[in-house]
Amino acid sequence: xxxxxxxxxxxxxxxxxxxALNFFLFRIMPxxxxxxxxxxxxxxxxxxxxxxxxxxxxPMSEQFAVYVKEMLSFRFGLSMMTGAPVWDELKRRVPNTxxxxxxALALSSALGIWLGVKAALNRGSALESAVLLSGAVSFSFxxxxxxxxxxxxxxxYWRLFPLSGTTSIPPPPGxxxxxxxxxxxxxxxxxxxxxxxxxxALYIRNMMVKALGEEYVLMARARGxxxxxxxxNHAFRSMLPPVLTILxxxxxxxxxGAVITETVFSMNGVGRFLLEATNSHDYPSAxxxxxxxxxxxxxxxxxxxxxxxLVDPRARRTxxxx
Amino acid sequence: MKRSNYxxxxxxxxxxxxxxxxxxxxxxxxxxxQYSGPKMKDLYYVIIRDMDAxxxxxxxxxxxxxxxIYRPVDVERLLESGTADLSLASTFHGMFVTFNTRxxxxxxxxxxxxxxxxxxxxKWTRDLFSGYCEPMTGFLPVISPFYEKxxxxxxxxxxxxxxxxxDAGWTWNGDGWLVAPDGRELPMTNILCPPSSVAATTxxxxxxxxxxxxxxxxxxxxxxxxxxTMLARVDVRDFDACTNAWSMSRDPDVLYSFxxxxxxxxxxxxxxxxxxxxxxxxxHELRYAPDEAAAREYSSRAQxxxxxxxxxxxIYSRYSISAMQTGWDGIFLTDRNTADNLLTLxxxxxxxxxxxxxxxxxxxEIRTLNPLVSSSAYDWxxxxxxxxxxxxxxxxxFEDMPWLAESWDISPGEKGSVxxxxxxxxxxxxxxxPLTVEDAAYSIQFxxxxxxxxxxxxxxxxxxxxxxxxxxxxxxxxxNTSYWHLHNIGGGILLLPKHILENVKDWRxxxxxxxxxxxxxxxxxxxxxxxxxxxxRESRTGEYVHMTRNEHYMLRTAPE
Numbered sequence: 001x002x003x004x005x006x007x008x009x010x011x012x013x014x015x016x017x018x019x020a021l022n023f024f025l026f027r028i029m030p031x032x033x034x035x036x037x038x039x040x041x042x043x044x045x046x047x048x049x050x051x052x053x054x055x056x057x058x059p060m061s062e063q064f065a066v067y068v069k070e071m072l073s074f075r076f077g078l079s080m081m082t083g084a085p086v087w088d089e090l091k092r093r094v095p096n097t098x099x100x101x102x103x104a105l106a107l108s109s110a111l112g113i114w115l116g117v118k119a120a121l122n123r124g125s126a127l128e129s130a131v132l133l134s135g136a137v138s139f140s141f142x143x144x145x146x147x148x149x150x151x152x153x154x155x156x157y158w159r160l161f162p163l164s165g166t167t168s169i170p171p172p173p174g175x176x177x178x179x180x181x182x183x184x185x186x187x188x189x190x191x192x193x194x195x196x197x198x199x200x201a202l203y204i205r206n207m208m209v210k211a212l213g214e215e216y217v218l219m220a221r222a223r224g225x226x227x228x229x230x231x232x233n234h235a236f237r238s239m240l241p242p243v244l245t246i247l248x249x250x251x252x253x254x255x256x257g258a259v260i261t262e263t264v265f266s267m268n269g270v271g272r273f274l275l276e277a278t279n280s281h282d283y284p285s286a287x288x289x290x291x292x293x294x295x296x297x298x299x300x301x302x303x304x305x306x307x308x309x310l311v312d313p314r315a316r317r318t319x320x321x322x
Numbered sequence: 323m324k325r326s327n328y329x330x331x332x333x334x335x336x337x338x339x340x341x342x343x344x345x346x347x348x349x350x351x352x353x354x355x356q357y358s359g360p361k362m363k364d365l366y367y368v369i370i371r372d373m374d375a376x377x378x379x380x381x382x383x384x385x386x387x388x389x390x391i392y393r394p395v396d397v398e399r400l401l402e403s404g405t406a407d408l409s410l411a412s413t414f415h416g417m418f419v420t421f422n423t424r425x426x427x428x429x430x431x432x433x434x435x436x437x438x439x440x441x442x443x444x445k446w447t448r449d450l451f452s453g454y455c456e457p458m459t460g461f462l463p464v465i466s467p468f469y470e471k472x473x474x475x476x477x478x479x480x481x482x483x484x485x486x487x488x489d490a491g492w493t494w495n496g497d498g499w500l501v502a503p504d505g506r507e508l509p510m511t512n513i514l515c516p517p518s519s520v521a522a523t524t525x526x527x528x529x530x531x532x533x534x535x536x537x538x539x540x541x542x543x544x545x546x547x548x549x550x551t552m553l554a555r556v557d558v559r560d561f562d563a564c565t566n567a568w569s570m571s572r573d574p575d576v577l578y579s580f581x582x583x584x585x586x587x588x589x590x591x592x593x594x595x596x597x598x599x600x601x602x603x604x605x606h607e608l609r610y611a612p613d614e615a616a617a618r619e620y621s622s623r624a625q626x627x628x629x630x631x632x633x634x635x636x637i638y639s640r641y642s643i644s645a646m647q648t649g650w651d652g653i654f655l656t657d658r659n660t661a662d663n664l665l666t667l668x669x670x671x672x673x674x675x676x677x678x679x680x681x682x683x684x685x686x687e688i689r690t691l692n693p694l695v696s697s698s699a700y701d702w703x704x705x706x707x708x709x710x711x712x713x714x715x716x717x718x719x720f721e722d723m724p725w726l727a728e729s730w731d732i733s734p735g736e737k738g739s740v741x742x743x744x745x746x747x748x749x750x751x752x753x754x755x756p757l758t759v760e761d762a763a764y765s766i767q768f769x770x771x772x773x774x775x776x777x778x779x780x781x782x783x784x785x786x787x788x789x790x791x792x793x794x795x796x797x798x799x800x801x802n803t804s805y806w807h808l809h810n811i812g813g814g815i816l817l818l819p820k821h822i823l824e825n826v827k828d829w830r831x832x833x834x835x836x837x838x839x840x841x842x843x844x845x846x847x848x849x850x851x852x853x854x855x856x857x858x859r860e861s862r863t864g865e866y867v868h869m870t871r872n873e874h875y876m877l878r879t880a881p882e
Contacts, residue, residue, distance in 0.1 A: 030548065031550035031551065031553050035557045037697065039569075040570065044585070045778065049775040050775040078830070083832070084831070096864075127596075152378075163370075165864075165866075167862065167865040169366050169368055170867050170868070264372060264375070266375055268687070
């Protein structure tokens, strides 16, 4: 219980630090939303009006107080880019990002794990070489290059998939719209799986090779357990804590890294919004997006801790002692 | 507007000039009443940001119109694809290298003149842009009606520049670096510019300018940096020299913004810091010119004086290049407009087959469709088809042209100019309400009362607004005299419907495209109501904006 409280306290401290840094880092950055206006018809007086409209003429302490209130109440204020509530802007974009990234993470990790285990079980075979090679290629190629290549092949030359967006224009009626959406999602999803499985495959293969040489695996085999059970219930089970940790901690990175995929496939998601908000010095939007990312990171960290306890009996015992 | 007017054609710089001279010559009067439309019922603004994706969409027929093509390689690809016709025209863009004249050595006029002489604009534009832009030597774009040709022309070349410096008493030390007449050696000049990953050609221009300066003995180097950092440094005048690109307008009053000493304040655009009392006087007269003749005279004098003072070095002006899918008739093209214009949008029809939607590219996501706060050029591509102004610009001559106002008059008042506009008869908003002078007066008064920043400079000098509903007259009295009031108000202020605007509680947070039209339940209309040729229907963030033909549009009733 004490450990859980300590953990929650640490998470709250991290969030508070992120909250403060979010505010001050954006204001320390060179430029502000006003210097970004490069229009000779916009006089210094008009710029002052704009600064007043956004509250940038108020003392920094007052701006900070308003900011903290907006963030903690999850209202986030109005976007300086669009004039709309930041929350509405995020709500419009989150579904696309989630629909793309969660299946991509699930599929690429499942494929990577399966291939990694297969490669470890077939050491020295052509399969292992193929997994190692494809894993290294998948892991090391820049995503935009692979994605542009896929677009060229499957959307331009063979025209199997759409070139951009998440809907046909105009959208088809009724239930066909869902199929149309999935059709638009297919190529970006495929590209993320192709680029994502390699890291998992290489990591799992190395861990599995090590696990298969451990004494408890030898013991399990000596007990005459079926090989499949030894692999999945003993060797793989011992790998679960780090695998779960990696999976959960990669989630925030995947979200913030979505900007490339969303740009190449002209998809409207959170990643691109985050980039635009930062470039435009849209303080409320960027602040909200980074705050939510921090929340996601802290949340995933906590989840990883919980998952660790669930899958590792030693952690449960330590927790019980605490 | 014949099909033969619409052609394309450029394989080389030579052919570009052929194209430019082959477009219809400037006409003295353009008669909008000869046009009718819109002909097509549906218009989709398709948002595709990546240039390669845009080109692919163009070549697969997913786009009909592609604007803002600027990389020579893209022009070549589109030409090779054979599926699109391209058009090209000069623009109001200008790229300059600005010197900080507040400090040594760039406070020395002769050094700035020499730097301009040594700059090989023609070679740079040929090498960097394969000729798809034009070298610039003046301080206004060549297509501006106020562009002055007769300015001081110094002999070009590094040798001529060195001679100018030598004649003025400048010398060179043993290492070949320039020494001022008073014996001071020159410090390093850092030319601030965006990084090549953001603006490759601008970085290259800064590098070429640095090499040019070195060739006449000025220690210099390009200093690429994050664009926002550069803007912040320039804003507080912490620079030696920098690159600037501007989008100007047909009016020369931007010269006041760029070169009047009162604009050398934080947030002001006199970046060079030039402060010359005589120039200030001329620019003041230009800004408050009572009529067009005076405006022309002071504009000309200002440009001539600037060519002597040379606070900035004009480098080049970008061409506007656009592509239209083949298979469309009714394309409107002049020597000053590419095909992607409002008149094309109104007139275009498929060459074969029945009506079909128009797919028009927008290269950036729509940020907001609130006309009171939007500052993005891409938002205005949409808003420009919804809202209208009182007067417009003749596409052949860039002179004023009647639009919602059938006529106007500028007369001297007790304190300042008095503008009188007479609205056309029978105008209607997209929701069917009649448009009256009350709407016009309310729009302008609303903008003034709320100090809406985007339009602040246009309305701040308004003293009073009066209406004569019966005669459809709008009379605006200004606090001072200026010819530009006509353009700032008549051409710069959008007319918004009073019956919608008076219900807007917070204009900053107003989202007209997301707010259903209260009086017309079930019509699918929103509060985004104007008088333009297309009516807003739906916007899908990051995907498209759907518009449909405005059946009440003023040109819908014109004869076919």
